[in-house]
Amino acid sequence: MFVFAAACGSPPPGNSLTFDPCDRMVVTAPNATDDQLASIDDAIAMWQAKGVAGLVRGEVPAVTIKFHEATESIYGFYDDTTATLYVNRRLVDPSQRSITLAHELGHALGLVHVSPDTRISVMNPGNLRVPPNESDAAALARLWGTCPGAP
Amino acid sequence: MYQLTKALAIFAGTAVSAPLAASAGDAPDPYSYGWHDNRLASGVGISTMLGGGVTGFTDKTMRDSVTSRVAGLWDLHVTLGSHTPLALDVSYLGTAANINALIGTQSGTLIGTTAEAALRYNILPHYAWNPYAFAGIGWQRYDVTGGTFKLSDTGINSSDNSMVFPMGAGVTYRDKTGIVVDVHGTFRANTNQGLVLERAGSSNYAPMHTWEASGAIGYEF
Numbered sequence: 001m002f003v004f005a006a007a008c009g010s011p012p013p014g015n016s017l018t019f020d021p022c023d024r025m026v027v028t029a030p031n032a033t034d035d036q037l038a039s040i041d042d043a044i045a046m047w048q049a050k051g052v053a054g055l056v057r058g059e060v061p062a063v064t065i066k067f068h069e070a071t072e073s074i075y076g077f078y079d080d081t082t083a084t085l086y087v088n089r090r091l092v093d094p095s096q097r098s099i100t101l102a103h104e105l106g107h108a109l110g111l112v113h114v115s116p117d118t119r120i121s122v123m124n125p126g127n128l129r130v131p132p133n134e135s136d137a138a139a140l141a142r143l144w145g146t147c148p149g150a151p
Numbered sequence: 152m153y154q155l156t157k158a159l160a161i162f163a164g165t166a167v168s169a170p171l172a173a174s175a176g177d178a179p180d181p182y183s184y185g186w187h188d189n190r191l192a193s194g195v196g197i198s199t200m201l202g203g204g205v206t207g208f209t210d211k212t213m214r215d216s217v218t219s220r221v222a223g224l225w226d227l228h229v230t231l232g233s234h235t236p237l238a239l240d241v242s243y244l245g246t247a248a249n250i251n252a253l254i255g256t257q258s259g260t261l262i263g264t265t266a267e268a269a270l271r272y273n274i275l276p277h278y279a280w281n282p283y284a285f286a287g288i289g290w291q292r293y294d295v296t297g298g299t300f301k302l303s304d305t306g307i308n309s310s311d312n313s314m315v316f317p318m319g320a321g322v323t324y325r326d327k328t329g330i331v332v333d334v335h336g337t338f339r340a341n342t343n344q345g346l347v348l349e350r351a352g353s354s355n356y357a358p359m360h361t362w363e364a365s366g367a368i369g370y371e372f
Contacts, residue, residue: 068253068254070251070252070253071212071215071216071217071250071251072212072215072306072350072351073212073216073305073306073307073347073348073350073351073357074251074252074253074303074304074305074306074307075303075304075305075306075351076253076303076304077252077253077254077299077302077303077304078302079254086253086254088253090351091351093351093352096351096352100304103304104304107302113302125304125305126304126305126306126348127304128351128352129352
């Protein structure tokens with residue numbers, strides 16, 4: 001289901017809970033509002049458009065999404081020891097919330113922060129504007145290999 | 152020459168217990184503004200103090216970034232001219248505050264370091280109680296520490312260097328043995344801040360001005 005269960009490549013090093021983008025990866029957000037669920041669906045769609053077809057919202061999750069309150073300058077955090085994704089409840093702009101969710105899902109897929117000086121990416125630290133792009137899809141492919149049936 | 156020798160001896164720590172008022176000479180008028188005090192080995196008053204207190208940000212965004220409105224601080228400061236109308240204060244301060252993180256298990260700490268110098272006006276330079284006012288310039292650095300916190304996606308940078316302009320007032324009490332007790336308040340105006348974004352998506356950083364209330368104890372000669 002997760003952790004080192006690579007279907008199409010080698011998992012990233014370390015003991016973190018990360019998920020192969022070629023597998024089915026179910027996320028859930030038990031207490032999310034309709035607006036928050038819409039942002040989650042947006043974030044999932046962003047990754048699906050980049051080839052992460054197994055990422056879906058469902059009831060038996062690999063990753064749980066929780067909305068917590070924190071200072072406004074903190075956006076999100078992926079706890080790779082429990083596969084829990086936290087997003088600041090005070091982040092109310094739908095676009096910023098979707099990008100933050102996409103960023104944290106990127107961590108769940110094994111991606112790490114990359115400086116904007118290196119490349120523009122959804123994984124830029126503090127990113128609230130950049131959705132997953134071709135370079136992020138390439139980074140996933142480098143990390144996990146290419147999914148079967150992918151172009 | 153005798154006074155110079157004694158001052159050097161005290162500096163070297165070999166005569167710390169020497170009575171402060173042992174020097175010969177008449178005490179100056181306690182309400183005068185003379186530039187020399189015969190009672191002190193240094194002739195002008197040199198004090199070293201170690202203290203602690205509380206500090207906080209004046210800006211709401213910065214206050215909300217930490218878990219408590221006030222943080223602890225410690226400081227070490229040296230005053231050259233504690234018994235002259237004008238003095239030079241040189242200080243080194245350290246502060247620490249917990250960051251208001253997204254989940255309780257995250258342990259982010261905001262560590263502040265400040266080195267500054269200030270010109271101080273002593274209102275009663277030769278009296279036991281000396282109210283004073285000061286203003287100066289300094290350098291301030293904040294570092295965000297905490298392994299898990301650093302993995303968060305935030306609008307908080309990992310560190311920031313800035314220039315500060317401290318200003319404030321205080322009062323010292325000096326007894327005849329050389330013991331000095333000090334309490335003071337400081338407003339520290341911060342320039343070119345760059346640590347915490349004002350709000351999500353903003354390109355402006357929150358002002359980092361701080362206030363401080365602290366006390367210190369030390370020794371002068």
